Amino acid sequence: MPTNPHDDAIRRKRLAAFLTAWDDTPSLRQWQGRALQRSRPLEWFGAAQYLHYEQLQTLFCRDAADTVRLTALLLGEVLVAHLGFAWCRSTVFPEEALQVRHCERTLLLHLPALVANALSQPQDDADTLEALFLTLLFDWLVWFGEYHWLAALGVADWEETAYIAxxxxxxxxxxxxxxxxxLECDEERVIRNFGSAMLLPPFAVLEQNDWSAPESAVFDLERQFSRDYGADWRASAAQSMQERGMNPDA
Known part of the structure; x- marks a missing residue:
């Protein structure tokens, strides 16, 4: 079932309260260099990871249940904004507003249950939520290449104009x-190494054309690949691409 206007209003109100409270906290106001209200849903979820890592829940949440629901809301905002989902209700859980479905695939997620399960694991910190996000990306969103700005470089029909658009x-x-x-050598390892923070281009790239962070990460990965896959891993990857009709230099 589609979401309803009442659900949307409640989500917007809770989200606005969180973003405002975050930006009104002096030590967090310029977290990652900008006000959270001026950031993307991806950065909102990054703030949720930081909130759990630094144990800041009492600053923004009434109790444990509110913490789970706020985290579920921020996760849902990422999925809706960046990964092709839509807010919904389902006949299985008709009273739960924090559910999403994928707009093209048969996939329904009860977000509070997912988050509560993740946070019940031994370590309740940023790594827990990062692991949850990457599990969604790899184990359930098997077509993630069309959404992830790095993985999209490796799809067979890659084309620069469409990519930039x-x-x-x-x-x-x-x-x-x-x-x-x-990516040709080990796509999953590349994406897991960059993590959910690199689902989209970082603001430094978009606003200052500063590629230093991705270049540094690529350099480190290349050294790891040379160690783990052998010195000729680049030649093997290039040959594999050519066999699939792809030009590594395109």
């Missing part, structure tokens, strides 16, 4: 080749 930026050719070879 979707993500607003494109890695320069030398870095793009390096990324595509890494």
């Amino acid at each position: 979707r993500f607003g930026v494109c890695p320069p050719p030398p870095l793009r080749r390096r990324l595509r070879l890494l």
Whole structure:
């Protein structure tokens, strides 16, 4: 069942209260360099990870149940904004407003249950939520290449104009080749290494054309791949791409 206006209003009110409270906290006001209200849903979920890591729940939540629901709301905002989901209600849980469905695939998620299960694990910190997000990305969203700005470089029909239209930026050719070879060699390892924070291009790339952070991460990965896959991993990856009709330098 689709969500209803009452659900939307409640979510907007709770979200606005959290973002305002975060930006009104002096030590958090410029978290990651900007007000959270001016950031993307991806950064909102990053704030949720930081909230749990630093044990800041009492600053923003009434109790444990409110903590779970706020975290579920922020996770849902990422899925809706960036991964092709929509808010909904279901006939299985008709009273639960924090549910999402994928707009093209048969996938329904009860977000409070997912979050509560994740937070019940031995370590209740940022790594727990990061692991939950990456599990959703890899184990359930098997088509994630069309949504993830790095993984999209490795899809068979990659095309620069369409890529820029979707993500607003494109890695320069030398870095793009390096990324595509890494993805061809071990896509999942690349995405897990970058983590959920790199689902979308970072603000430094979008606003200052600053590629230093991705380049540093790529350099570290290349050293790891040389150690783990052998010195000729680039040649093997390039050959594999060519066999699939892809040009590593495209």
